[in-house]
Amino acid sequence: MTPPVTGAASIAVAPLAVSLGDPSGIAPEVIAEAWARRGDSALAPFFLVGGASVLRAAAASRGIDLPVSPISSPDEARVVFETALPVLGDEDCAPSPGEPTLDGARLALHSLTRAVELTVSGEASAIVTGPIAKSKLAQAGFAQPGQTEFLADACGLPHADAVMMLAGPSLRTVPLTVHEPLSAVPGLVTRELIERKARIVALALARDFGLSAPRIAITGLNPHAGEDGRMGREELEVIAPAIAALRSEGLAVTGPHAADALFAAHERSGYDVALCMYHDQALIPIKTLDFDQGVNVTLGLPIVRTSPDHGTAFAIAGKGKASAGAMIAAIRMASQCAAARAA
Numbered sequence: 001m002t003p004p005v006t007g008a009a010s011i012a013v014a015p016l017a018v019s020l021g022d023p024s025g026i027a028p029e030v031i032a033e034a035w036a037r038r039g040d041s042a043l044a045p046f047f048l049v050g051g052a053s054v055l056r057a058a059a060a061s062r063g064i065d066l067p068v069s070p071i072s073s074p075d076e077a078r079v080v081f082e083t084a085l086p087v088l089g090d091e092d093c094a095p096s097p098g099e100p101t102l103d104g105a106r107l108a109l110h111s112l113t114r115a116v117e118l119t120v121s122g123e124a125s126a127i128v129t130g131p132i133a134k135s136k137l138a139q140a141g142f143a144q145p146g147q148t149e150f151l152a153d154a155c156g157l158p159h160a161d162a163v164m165m166l167a168g169p170s171l172r173t174v175p176l177t178v179h180e181p182l183s184a185v186p187g188l189v190t191r192e193l194i195e196r197k198a199r200i201v202a203l204a205l206a207r208d209f210g211l212s213a214p215r216i217a218i219t220g221l222n223p224h225a226g227e228d229g230r231m232g233r234e235e236l237e238v239i240a241p242a243i244a245a246l247r248s249e250g251l252a253v254t255g256p257h258a259a260d261a262l263f264a265a266h267e268r269s270g271y272d273v274a275l276c277m278y279h280d281q282a283l284i285p286i287k288t289l290d291f292d293q294g295v296n297v298t299l300g301l302p303i304v305r306t307s308p309d310h311g312t313a314f315a316i317a318g319k320g321k322a323s324a325g326a327m328i329a330a331i332r333m334a335s336q337c338a339a340a341r342a343a
């Protein structure tokens with residue numbers, strides 16, 4: 001796979017905004033750990049929105065000596081970041097690792113909303129979102145299926161134009177349909193959606209990842225990509241015509257590929273991103289190969305947004321077991337993409 005853009009962290013002008021995620025999950029502790037490893041990991045300055053006491057408790061649970069410094073505007077983060085983790089705003093809640101609460105969900109929603117606003121306004125160069133539990137946040141008024149769609153709404157875009165991509169050292173994948181029940185997927189796989197998302201992927205990989213002509217492998221929906229119509233007709237009637245249309249526009253698109261073999265090492269060298277038909281088809285390979293370095297990045301937005309690939313992991317919160325690898329990768333990728341746009 002073509003390597004990601006590297007070494008650009010210091011070019012980004014404004015600091016990164018990090019949203020807290022669910023304060024009862026592992027986000028606060030992996031954010032604290034990311035700050036503690038900022039030097040080794042060459043992380044660009046970031047600040048957290050809200051949750052100072054949650055952050056302190058999470059750091060203490062891992063034995064991290066974490067100075068927290070309140071800031072009143074994002075531009076203060078650059079100076080503060082070397083010696084303390086900057087926290088913007090005094091919204092907070094009582095720490096309760098592993099036990100999500102309504103107060104915690106409200107804080108998570110506030111942190112996300114404010115961090116998005118600051119990124120849209122340009123006061124932050126990108127947003128890195130801590131993981132949330134969507135069902136918990138819904139109790140606090142979160143109306144979207146996920147943060148990806150929340151960002152689409154905040155940017156005034158249709159949900160389909162905010163495209164989820166999972167990226168790691170081994171591969172990149174995009175789910176065409178995302179948080180949908182499996183039974184609904186066949187009806188949602190349309191020519192229009194495949195063409196629309198493939199175009200967004202191609203533009204975004206050029207703009208944010210330096211891949212001027214990205215190779216996009218598109219999967220089938222059915223076993224063996226339908227086996228010439230014997231195991232389903234979506235490949236013949238929907239996916240292949242979409243691929244033909246995209247190729248006629250000059251995009252480097254192949255498929256429909258049988259999804260079961262597409263993620264083997266010898267196949268992965270043949271494409272830059274796999275556009276998959278449904279959530280698990282796209283996310284199982286990346287979470288199997290790259291769980292600890294996997295980044296969820298939203299393509300097609302006017303702002304840069306990343307998130308670690310993992311979720312809230314309530315069962316291990318506060319126990320010192322959570323790896324910060326994916327959070328560090330998400331922070332690094334956010335600054336690299338922001339720098340690529342600024343160049």
Ligand SMILES: NC(=O)c1ccc[n+]([C@@H]2O[C@H](COP(=O)([O-])OP(=O)(O)OC[C@H]3O[C@@H](n4cnc5c(N)ncnc54)[C@H](O)[C@@H]3O)[C@@H](O)[C@H]2O)c1
Pocket residue numbers: 026030130131132133134135147296307308309310311312313314315316321322323324325326
């Ligand atoms: N970016 C996001 O906001 C995001 C991403 C995925 C899932 N979620 C949400 O998280 C909640 C829990 O989802 P889930 O259980 O399917 O996934 P999960 O990622 O929270 O947990 C899956 C498994 O991986 C482990 N794990 C997760 N992160 C880890 C880390 N950093 N280090 C070590 N082990 C880790 C967990 O202990 C668990 O065994 C759901 O409500 C889901 O919606 C949010």
Ligand SMILES: N[C@H](C(=O)O)[C@H](O)COP(=O)(O)O
Pocket residue numbers: 145146147148149283296307309310
């Ligand atoms: N689909 C993602 C995953 O499983 O990793 C996760 O739910 C995040 O979705 P949002 O970024 O839309 O919240």
